[in-house]
Amino acid sequence: MKTIIRILLVEDHLIARIGITTIINAQPDMVVVAEAASGMQGIELFRHHQPDVTLMDLRMGATSGADALQLIRREFPNARIIILSSHSGDAEIARVLRFGACGYVIKDVLEDELIDAVRRVHQGKKYIPAKVAQILSEYFGDEILTPSEQKILELIVAGANNKNIANKLFISENTVKSHIKNIFGKLGVNERAQAVTVAFKRGLVSVDE
Amino acid sequence: MKTIIRILLVEDHLIARIGITTIINAQPDMVVVAEAASGMQGIELFRHHQPDVTLMDLRMGATSGADALQLIRREFPNARIIILSSHSGDAEIARVLRFGACGYVIKDVLEDELIDAVRRVHQGKKYIPAKVAQILSEYFGDEILTPSEQKILELIVAGANNKNIANKLFISENTVKSHIKNIFGKLGVNERAQAVTVAFKRGLVSVDE
């Protein structure tokens, strides 16, 4: 007798939810036992169903996948969660891996890769695609922005100049410049426009506001 | 006796393809007669099947949805094509509408909206969500970048300074500055970093390289 892998899917887009569920349920040894359309609902449904594997979208409207992951793992340290993302260069990767994600799958996957990821994670292994691992090592040595730096970067993206930033954060312009130097160093750039580009490409800031 | 709406789906992501097909085929009066994973394949399959309505993803690896749309409409001026996009603020909207797109659907839609769009377009109507129409009027008065401006904007995003740009395009630095002034005017910004932000938000440039 075979063991059926019970899966919880957390994904806010209906189209992707149906697509993934259809793929999973077509497997003889897998079944989607519950679907959540938000991070909060995902946490609730996890408590109810205690699935073997959870597929969690990284970017969702209200509660982000990273937050939901963290909350679930705090409550259930053995939870096996695979993160789904649209981009391979997402800055959140490092974060979710630290919080205990067991796998990371880019959404443009083929059927086989998704199934494979679920199966491996269910067996207690990790699943990190080579492409993702490579970008991880490139981007995140110890180059994670501090909270202040992150905030300032967001203001730069919003078009603020140094004086604007200083006023908004109630700090001196010199401090702002100091932070910006550190940001440039970490991002590997030397002017604001480039910083904005890198911010978008790494997912440090988001296109949808 | 009812008429069945015959639909061609052009979408490179497997997950979305399955999701959309499942939704469509659940309707009693609709059926997906063919699925293409690329723009080129989409054109071929259109010739073969001559569907009533085509659902076309805007952003795809090789041939973009906009290009495929243009080619199909040139060959079949009465083709009814609905564009699928992930973002509502995409700069390509204006382009595809000029090329004769009949509808525009954001991919985070609910079931009903997708079905509704297909049905309306099949009846000869247009389907443009209010949100999209509003952004259209905000962004694209006559503020479409010229080819030169677009190229320069891309170089700015890539981190080039004025001298770099001048060298790469074999024009003088003064000309570059002149173009940049026009770009800033059209985008409603006054410095490079803001221009980069707007470029990403409007989809003038893309995160994936």
Add this chain to the structure above:
DNA sequence: TGAAAAATCACCCGCGCGGGTGATTTTTTT
């Protein structure tokens, strides 16, 4: 409690960028 990381601020320099104004040539469109 002690070490490490983060946040705060100061001063100097020089040049690149953005703003204003005006003009000619080339290309596209009608």
Add this chain to the structure above:
DNA sequence: AAAAAAATCACCCGCGCGGGTGATTTTTCA
């Protein structure tokens, strides 16, 4: 062939930004 749009270039000005260097305080974490 005429009109409109796009591309090309010049000159000036002034300040904001980025680069370098160095230091103190606060917070976080082990």
